[in-house]
Amino acid sequence: MELIAEKICHAYGNLKVLDDVSLTIRSGEIVAILGPSGCGKSTLLRFLGGLERPTSGQVLMAGAPPALSLNPLTYVFQDFALAPWRTVFGNVALPLEHHPMSAAERMERVMSALARVNLTDFAHAYPRQLSGGMKQRASIARALAVNPAVLLMDEPLSALDAQTRELLMDDLTRLWGETAFTAVYITHNLSEAVRLGHRVVVLSRRPGRIRQIVPIDVPIAERREGHPALAETTARIWSLIREEAAEADRELTDVA
Numbered sequence: 001m002e003l004i005a006e007k008i009c010h011a012y013g014n015l016k017v018l019d020d021v022s023l024t025i026r027s028g029e030i031v032a033i034l035g036p037s038g039c040g041k042s043t044l045l046r047f048l049g050g051l052e053r054p055t056s057g058q059v060l061m062a063g064a065p066p067a068l069s070l071n072p073l074t075y076v077f078q079d080f081a082l083a084p085w086r087t088v089f090g091n092v093a094l095p096l097e098h099h100p101m102s103a104a105e106r107m108e109r110v111m112s113a114l115a116r117v118n119l120t121d122f123a124h125a126y127p128r129q130l131s132g133g134m135k136q137r138a139s140i141a142r143a144l145a146v147n148p149a150v151l152l153m154d155e156p157l158s159a160l161d162a163q164t165r166e167l168l169m170d171d172l173t174r175l176w177g178e179t180a181f182t183a184v185y186i187t188h189n190l191s192e193a194v195r196l197g198h199r200v201v202v203l204s205r206r207p208g209r210i211r212q213i214v215p216i217d218v219p220i221a222e223r224r225e226g227h228p229a230l231a232e233t234t235a236r237i238w239s240l241i242r243e244e245a246a247e248a249d250r251e252l253t254d255v256a
Contacts, residue, residue: 001063001072001149001182002026008047008057010040011207017043018054019207025150027063028180030220032187032197034237036245040208041186042154048184049073049152065149070099074148078155080135082127088114089123092142099146113141116175133164137171144175151183157192166225169195173220194234195223202237205244212240 003025010018017040025031025048033041046052047059050073065072074095082091092110101109114120117137127135136156143151157165169192175181187193193200200214214237218229 001061001065003048003073003150003182003184004060004062005044005048006058006060008044008054008059010043010047010054010056016207019209021057021203021208021210023201023210023213025182025184027182029198030176030181030183030185030196031199031201032185032193033201033203034187034190034193034241035203035208035211036205036241036247037188038206039203040206041188041203044203044208045152045154045184045186048150049075061149066147068147069149070146071095072149073152074143074146074150076136076139076143076151076153076156078158080127080132080139080159082135082138084127087124087126088119088130088138088141091127091138092145095142095146109145110141113145116144116178117141117171131164132160133168136160136168140171140175149182151181153183153185155186155188158187158189165189165192172196173223177221190234190237191225194230194237196220200233200237202240205247 005021005023008018008021021044033044035041047054061072083094089110092113093106096106096109111120114123117140119134119137119141122134130138157168160168185196194216197216200216202211202214203209204211214233216233218227223230
């Protein structure tokens with residue numbers, strides 16, 4: 001299934017945040033969206049997920065979702081969004097409770113998702129007992145349990161330390177290698193964008209416009225820190241946004 005944004009424009013009152021954004025998320029690819037602070041990355045993701053409607057433009061879905069998909073679009077959030085009173089199993093099972101299925105099918109979906117993120121042994125643990133990386137793995141498992149057509153990931157690693165981010169990036173690349181999934185990945189981190197994205201969409205400073213779409217030609221399984229082609233691409237993307245990122249930082253500082 002493809003997710004298509006057509007001529008998305010949006011303003012909050014007199015503040016224009018997005019301008020003429022058109023983008024197609026192709027089946028089986030991860031598209032990373034990157035840009036200066038305040039450029040509308042997360043706002044665009046909310047439109048793609050149907051949580052809000054833009055001032056003008058539209059978001060369309062084309063093609064059929066994957067077999068056994070319960071939710072075409074599913075979010076993975078920065079803050080994990082786990083219910084503290086539920087176990088890991090209970091959190092992953094939560095979105096399944098709104099769908100008619102047998103207890104055996106629910107069990108199979110939950111345990112399969114936990115196995116994919118290496119959390120099988122922690123099914124009965126509570127979120128307070130988990131590290132930040134394990135909490136995000138549980139959040140990813142919850143999304144995988146419904147077999148979504150498109151994963152919408154809003155800075156999912158930004159709350160984690162550098163070592164944990166590296167481990168989670170390894171997990172995501174492994175998961176994609178096992179079963180290619182479709183995802184929109186919002187980030188402010190160049191390394192994450194280049195490591196995980198098949199394409200990196202570079203947005204301008206507010207109002208966000210697509211400055212450039214950069215394909216990453218290195219196979220995901222071969223991407224590692226220090227890879228020459230990735231380093232070159234990272235430097236090229238940074239050259240696109242460096243000046244605007246500095247301006248956005250000064251603007252935010254002035255407002256504060």
